[in-house]
Amino acid sequence: MILSQNLRNGTTFIYQNEPWVVLKYSHIKMARSDAIIKVKIKNIKTNVIKEASYNSSEKFDEVVLENVNMQYLYKDGDNLIFMNPDTFEQSAYNLEVIGDQRASLLKEGEIYQLKFIESTLVDVLIPKTMSFVIKYTEPGFKGDTSGTTQKSAILENDIEIQVPLFINIGDTVNINTDTIMYKDRVSKA
Numbered sequence: 553m554i555l556s557q558n559l560r561n562g563t564t565f566i567y568q569n570e571p572w573v574v575l576k577y578s579h580i581k582m583a584r585s586d587a588i589i590k591v592k593i594k595n596i597k598t599n600v601i602k603e604a605s606y607n608s609s610e611k612f613d614e615v616v617l618e619n620v621n622m623q624y625l626y627k628d629g630d631n632l633i634f635m636n637p638d639t640f641e642q643s644a645y646n647l648e649v650i651g652d653q654r655a656s657l658l659k660e661g662e663i664y665q666l667k668f669i670e671s672t673l674v675d676v677l678i679p680k681t682m683s684f685v686i687k688y689t690e691p692g693f694k695g696d697t698s699g700t701t702q703k704s705a706i707l708e709n710d711i712e713i714q715v716p717l718f719i720n721i722g723d724t725v726n727i728n729t730d731t732i733m734y735k736d737r738v739s740k741a
Contacts, residue, residue, distance in 0.1 A: 553611045553612065553613060553614070554611065554612050554613075554614050555608070555609070555610070555611055556589045556606035556607065556608060556609070556610040556611070556612065557579065557587065557589055557608040557609075559574050559577055559589060559591055559606075559612075560574060560577055561574055561575065561576065561577055562574060563577075564596065564614065564615035564617055565612040565613065565614055565615060566612055566613040566614075566615060567593070567604070567612060570595055570596075570597065570598075571595070571596040571597060571615045571669055571674070572593040572594065572595055572596060572615075573593065573594050573596055573675070574591050574592070574593055575591075575592045575593060575594055575601065576591065576592035577589070577590075577591050578590045578591075579608075586607050586608050586609065587607075587608040588605055588606070588607065588608070589605065589606045589607075589608055589610075590603065590604075590605050591603070591604055591605075591606070596615070596669060596674040596675070597669075597672075597674070599648075599649075599651075615669065616669075617667045617668065617669060617674070618667070618668040618669070618671075619665050619666070619667055619668075620636070620665070620666050620668060621637065621663050621664070621665055621666075622634040622635060622636055622637070622643070622663070622664060622666050623635045623636075623637050623661065623662070623663050623664075624658045624659065624660060624661070624662055624663075624664055625642065625660060625661075626660055627647070627655065627658075628644065630646060630647045630648070631644040631645065631646060631647060632644070632645050632646075632647055632650075632655060632658065632676075634664075634666065637663065645666075645673045649673050649674065649675070649676070650675065650676050650678075653711075653732065654676070654678060654729075656709050656710070656711055657678055657682060657709065657711075657729055657732075658676070658678070659682075659709075664676050664677060664678065665677040678729050679729065680728065680729055680730065681726050681727070681728060681729065681735060682726070682727060682729055683724050683725065683726050683727075683738050684707040684708050684709060684711075684724070684725060684727060685707070685708045685722065685723070685724050686705050686706070686707065686708075686715070686719060686720065686721055686722060686723045686724075686725060686741075687706045687707060687708050687710070687721070688705070688706045688721060689703060689704065689705035689706070689715065689719060689720065689721055690703055690704070691720070692716075692717030692718060692719070692720075693717075701716060701717055702714040702715065702716060702717070703715060703716075703717055703719075705719060705725075705734075707725075707727070711732060713727060713732060713733060713734055714733070714734060715734045716734070718737075719734075719737060720740070720741055721741060722740075722741025723737055723738075723739065723740055723741050724737070724738040724739045725737050725738060726738055
């Protein structure tokens with residue numbers, strides 16, 4: 553059992569007989585009453601996201617997730633193909649589990665941690681920061697700083713993001729995978 557006051561981002565628990573994961577957590581202390589726990593949660597099986605409030609004394613059952621490291625091979629239609637690096641067994645999982653945008657962040661040949669509940673894939677852990685090469689961007693001109701100092705760039709995986717003017721084609725940049733936004737430049741072309 554887990555108390556609602558012990559819920560944190562990433563915690564998995566059973567609520568209304570369904571497995572949920574905490575996306576955002578906040579603890580609100582009331583002056584003359586118990587604290588209230590406000591959370592943004594996602595249903596692991598249906599991907600429904602909702603907000604909920606709990607008293608600090610509420611208890612929930614914990615969900616036991618099986619974590620397996622697997623190598624991402626490629627995308628085949630609506631399936632993502634992973635391989636277990638120990639057994640070399642390949643498995644196909646539906647793209648809808650993690651969504652199109654998150655799936656486009658996966659790099660072929662990289663190892664990712666897959667989370668399962670009773671042999672059903674529920675999530676693929678993607679690092680918070682990933683590096684990508686800029687495939688295309690317009691050149692930035694010196695003194696071109698009227699208005700925003702950002703320009704569009706297309707990454708090697710065909711995702712379009714906004715980057716500072718000094719970024720050029722071939723540069724490697726870090727992006728925040730939660731927001732799909734530029735974080736910093738790793739190296740010049």
